[in-house]
Amino acid sequence: MDSWTGHEVPRLPGTGAPLALFDSARQAVAPTRPGRPATMYVCGITPYDATHLGHAATMITFDLVQRMWRDADHQVEYVQNVTDIDDPLLERAARDGEDWVVLAMRETALFREDMEALRIIPPTHYVGAVESIPAIADQVRVLLDRGAGYRLADGSGDIYFDLAAADRFGYESNLSREQMLVFAAERGGDPQRPGKRDPLDPLLWRGARDGEPAWEGGPLGPGRPGWHIECAVIALRLLGDRIDVQGGGNDLVFPHHECSAAHAEVLTGQAPFAAHYVHAGMIGLDGEKMSKSRGNLVFVSRLRGDRVAPMAVRLALMSGHYRADRQWTDDVLKAGQQRWQRWRAAACAAAGPSGADLLAAVRGRLADDLDTPGALAVVDEWADEALAGVGADAQAPVLMADICDALLGVRVRD
Ligand code: ZN
Numbered sequence: 001m002d003s004w005t006g007h008e009v010p011r012l013p014g015t016g017a018p019l020a021l022f023d024s025a026r027q028a029v030a031p032t033r034p035g036r037p038a039t040m041y042v043c044g045i046t047p048y049d050a051t052h053l054g055h056a057a058t059m060i061t062f063d064l065v066q067r068m069w070r071d072a073d074h075q076v077e078y079v080q081n082v083t084d085i086d087d088p089l090l091e092r093a094a095r096d097g098e099d100w101v102v103l104a105m106r107e108t109a110l111f112r113e114d115m116e117a118l119r120i121i122p123p124t125h126y127v128g129a130v131e132s133i134p135a136i137a138d139q140v141r142v143l144l145d146r147g148a149g150y151r152l153a154d155g156s157g158d159i160y161f162d163l164a165a166a167d168r169f170g171y172e173s174n175l176s177r178e179q180m181l182v183f184a185a186e187r188g189g190d191p192q193r194p195g196k197r198d199p200l201d202p203l204l205w206r207g208a209r210d211g212e213p214a215w216e217g218g219p220l221g222p223g224r225p226g227w228h229i230e231c232a233v234i235a236l237r238l239l240g241d242r243i244d245v246q247g248g249g250n251d252l253v254f255p256h257h258e259c260s261a262a263h264a265e266v267l268t269g270q271a272p273f274a275a276h277y278v279h280a281g282m283i284g285l286d287g288e289k290m291s292k293s294r295g296n297l298v299f300v301s302r303l304r305g306d307r308v309a310p311m312a313v314r315l316a317l318m319s320g321h322y323r324a325d326r327q328w329t330d331d332v333l334k335a336g337q338q339r340w341q342r343w344r345a346a347a348c349a350a351a352g353p354s355g356a357d358l359l360a361a362v363r364g365r366l367a368d369d370l371d372t373p374g375a376l377a378v379v380d381e382w383a384d385e386a387l388a389g390v391g392a393d394a395q396a397p398v399l400m401a402d403i404c405d406a407l408l409g410v411r412v413r414d
Pocket of ligand 1: 043044256260
């Protein structure tokens, strides 16, 4: 599947700082120690609706990871998927009387536009679930052959993963079994379904149903893949048995990432699947959780349509720490717009305080678990001084613009 178009990223002097990130499995900030290349898999959208600010905040988070790794001279292999076949997509298409393929193509195209506007560096591989179905079916068959999967006896053709095969299950989310059962029910699982060996066993393959699309599964029978095995197989195929970062929103901690890791680890015999499991916070609106059921989603495309500068949106989203669940308000956006204007003006100053010091400080803040509030404060201070005529470094304004572009993804010069 085609990704979006990237921008040229300026090279900064010297070598960037090693990046430390919070790992949900270890519940601690730990240095990333990327291999060659550095590998990252981020769970992408299910394209039944437009990109909202929660998606944007997540994508910006992992864009910053990629920028920090590149700055530290790592080659980065980054894979993102599109879940272009799944229940929510089919439900939305049915509700609106629309062809699900057309819906998925339209929303994926809009997502690409939004990512480009926000200056997200495109993934190395942008991969759809549908185009991956033969590979996924193949790995489901491997799990079945190894006794790690089983077919439900109700004639549905549905195949489940047997959690008994995954002896480390639970290490990624650190949840109690009671919490797992609650989250599984809330987030697309089916713990109540009769006939499963363990209520938490996740679906690997959904047998064909009347009125639903299905693909040839060979010995599996016709059907379509489950969501967790989709991500596990795409990541393993393109990035190898162990990856440096598995990323997504914090609503993916369980069951999605726990189950993907369990599938991958049983398939490869290696654990952990990811050295870091990294999760971005949710974005609420004016004190409420942003959700499709509340109908209060703020779409990136809507803001763009209202002529809000994407760079101001990006700065507004980075003004809070990526891990924090945080609120989107008019004031947050206004602060982002004002900051962008001030930085643009400062980038045109004749001189400013030391550019080398600014670079070291921004690198230092971002290296510490992507402390964007700290990094933004450092640039703010530099900008205020440059605009007040403080400092005699005539190269600093150009370097400041390159720092904003390369490390923060914010363009301050036209
Ligand atoms: Zn995923």
